[in-house]
Amino acid sequence: MKSGESEEEWGTAGCSEQDHLIPHEVLNPFVMRLDALNSTYDKVKVAVLTVFVLPLRIVGLCLCVLFGWVFACIGLYGLSEEDHNRPLRGWRRWLRWVVLFCTRSVFVSAGFPWVSVRGQRADAVQAPVLVVAPHSSYFDVLPVIVMAAPSVVAKIETSRSPMFGKLIDYTQPVYVSREDPNSRQNTIREIQRRAHSGGEWPQILLFPEGTCTNRSCLIQFKPGAFYPGAPVQPVVVRYPNRLDTVTWTWEGPGAWKILWLTLTQFVSFCEIEYLPVYVPSDEEKENPRLYAHNVRAKMAEALGVPVTDYTYDDCxxxxxxxxxxxxxxxxxxxxxxxxxxxxxxxxxxxxxxxxxxxxxxxxxxxxxxxxxxxxxxxxxxxxxxxxxxxxxxxxxxxxxxxxxxxxxxxxxxxxxxxxxxxxxxxxxxxxxxxxxxxxxxxxxxxxxxxxxxxxxxxxxxxxxxxxxxxxxxxxxxxxxxxxxxxxxxxxxxxxxxxxxxxxxxx
Structure with missing residues (x-):
């Protein structure tokens, strides 16, 4: 699942004063080379865990998804279209924590027992929008769960996917439809409405790169998260593992191979870091692309990686x-x-x-x-x-x-x-x-x-x-x-x- 990959206008940043961050060598953020089975030790480990551990993890994973789906169905039962346009209240809001527990258990079963969290998260009043990068895997759902599943911007097709559709729907996402010519403007208006609700709505989370990369650099940010001109909190994601089995790009191993190799590791680690809230200047409020570009520069500095001018269109x-x-x-x-x-x-x-x-x-x-x-x-x-x-x-x-x-x-x-x-x-x-x-x-x-x-x-x-x-x-x-x-x-x-x-x- 590529959470930020919704519509073309969810960003493009310009080039800038950060040109010194662009390396002389050619970086290709859309290619992944998997070295998980190069050594004899890794081959034996994967083989043994495939026989003795993988079946147990798959069973646990499926059970946790099933329980989460059941509770999500209960929480959504009887919810009218008008209710969908308002924040969840009462027992439905508290049931979200049960669904979150089930979905977090999915990743525990997959070998992610804990997530390291650095920095201080701001509340919805201080920063109504969370921008997360780099986006490199469908395992990036884990940081979203750790952040208590704020609303995401997602394709309308995700709501129709078996099992996971209900789980996503329960986060009250902002859905985007490519078939609807007015979808872009409607999405911008909805993000602005929620961002300026004074904390009544949960925070909105976006992956502004719009597609998965190999984390070697940050590609251009789409400006969708920055149109409201509201403060945003940048969040950077790292996977500090000896073997990188989670990265899923356009050129490289497929989704099933990545899932298999990740489930056959003893343990996998994920780290998220909350950066200080970024309050836009008047110029940035008037220019979402400039706003997106400057936030990207801060996140690249925190990650210690360069920025590039490649976009989702290149991908x-x-x-x-x-x-x-x-x-x-x-x-x-x-x-x-x-x-x-x-x-x-x-x-x-x-x-x-x-x-x-x-x-x-x-x-x-x-x-x-x-x-x-x-x-x-x-x-x-x-x-x-x-x-x-x-x-x-x-x-x-x-x-x-x-x-x-x-x-x-x-x-x-x-x-x-x-x-x-x-x-x-x-x-x-x-x-x-x-x-x-x-x-x-x-x-x-x-x-x-x-x-x-x-x-x-x-x-x-x-x-x-x-x-x-x-x-x-x-x-x-x-x-x-x-x-x-x-x-x-x-x-x-x-x-x-x-x-x-x-x-x-x-």
Whole structure:
């Protein structure tokens, strides 16, 4: 369960005066390498505990979940929609402690007998919002339980999950629905209403990173927790274990393997630390992104880790690449880092798109390093420029396709805008600006924007209802693509292949 992973607008922070915290080496917070079974001792321990301890822990865990679910059902029985919009009172409020005891027992059964707590927790009047980081595992439910299960921001789908849905529902979370176009504004209003209730509501807890990382750094915070402009209390989470079996990221061991290895440790430790309440300035109240950024800097300092400008969108982009069986570790991280260093972004590309498109049309877009540097206005002596050029020069012949670079910038800068990326591809491969492309052009364009082979592109070209047999317009392709949702997923095909070739050549 990824508690903070609800909607896009639950944050993005800007870059800042903490740039000195960004290391020179490339950090990838979305990859986990598990070393739990490297030594003979660990292999024997896991094997023995799998036979003699794991079954007992699973039975205990299931019983505790069952009891918690029963009490949660009792507490929610007869609760009207109007009651859901008010804090729990009377016997229902006291029954929450029974449910909390059951859920805490789940983690005791799993091998987390105690949690170390440092610092002093503020009450709901002093800090109506708790922001917790880093978010690195579904075991982060444990710190939430230790904090007496304050209300969380969660996807509406979690309320429908068997057993756990009732347990989550009993915390009176703020639910977010991706299907509802008004969900974002409704969620902001609800957080503001609870944050300014004068302590009547329990504290709201959010994981502002919005996704799981490997705790090597703090990625950008989503601003959802900071919109109310109310004081927040930062809370940092650590897992000081000899073996890290709890971290669950987009690239690494799966959820069941992590659960198995964690349940087959003698004991696991978790530590939470309450940092001082952060009271926003007037400027931060007016600028939630600045507020989120400054709180992140304080938490990174307490953890002793750097901050990075990677976001949940980067993570989703990597996931799409992995879903297409492409390597998703280095390519995106390196290109994003280099572009940031060189000051290159989509706005600068868009400002000169016409001239770039004209350059790309010449000699099929093939250019050398000196021309690449001249077009971007960056000297060839800049190491970052050479690195960026080499990422696209997969066959090491000193020549790259400038169109691949432009499409790469588009995919990384605006990874969710499918139509815009396809439109850009058509513009680049529309030699002479005729307003249409041939089958050869379509094949090349779709190879760089969609996960489509030459055969698939040819089949698509034939399926499109077109006015002319030998070419199609963008409007004709778009009309066809809207009927085919499977064509709407952008993958980093071009980038994955180049990364693979680069690794092979090395």
């Amino acid at each position: 989703r982009l990597m996931s799409k690449a992995r879903a297409n069986n492409l390597p998703c570790e280095t390519g995106l991280v390196e290109v994003t880092k280099l572009m940031h260093q060189l000051g290159i972004n989509m706005s600068t590309i868009e400002a000169e798109m016409e001239s770039f498109a004209e350059i790309a049309r010449k000699t099929d877009g093939l250019i050398r390093l000196t021309e690449f540097a001249a077009y971007l206005g960056i000297p060839t002596s800049e190491p970052g420029l050479v690195e960026l050029f080499n990422l696209y020069d997969s066959d090491r012949d000193g020549v790259i396709d400038f169109r691949e670079y432009l499409l790469g910038v588009s995919l990384i800068s605006k990874p969710c805008n499918t139509e815009e990326t396809i439109r850009l591809a058509f513009r680049l491969f529309d030699l002479g600006g005729k307003g249409h492309v041939t089958q050869r052009d379509v094949t090349k364009a779709l190879a760089h924007t969609l996960s489509m082979t030459e055969q698939e592109s040819a089949r698509l070209f034939q399926q499109v209802q077109k006015a002319h047999d030998d070419y199609i317009t963008f409007e004709e392709f778009r009309a066809h693509a809207q009927k085919k949702p499977e064509y709407a997923k952008i993958f980093l095909t071009w980038h994955g292949r180049m990364t693979q070739e680069k690794e092979k050549s090395q």
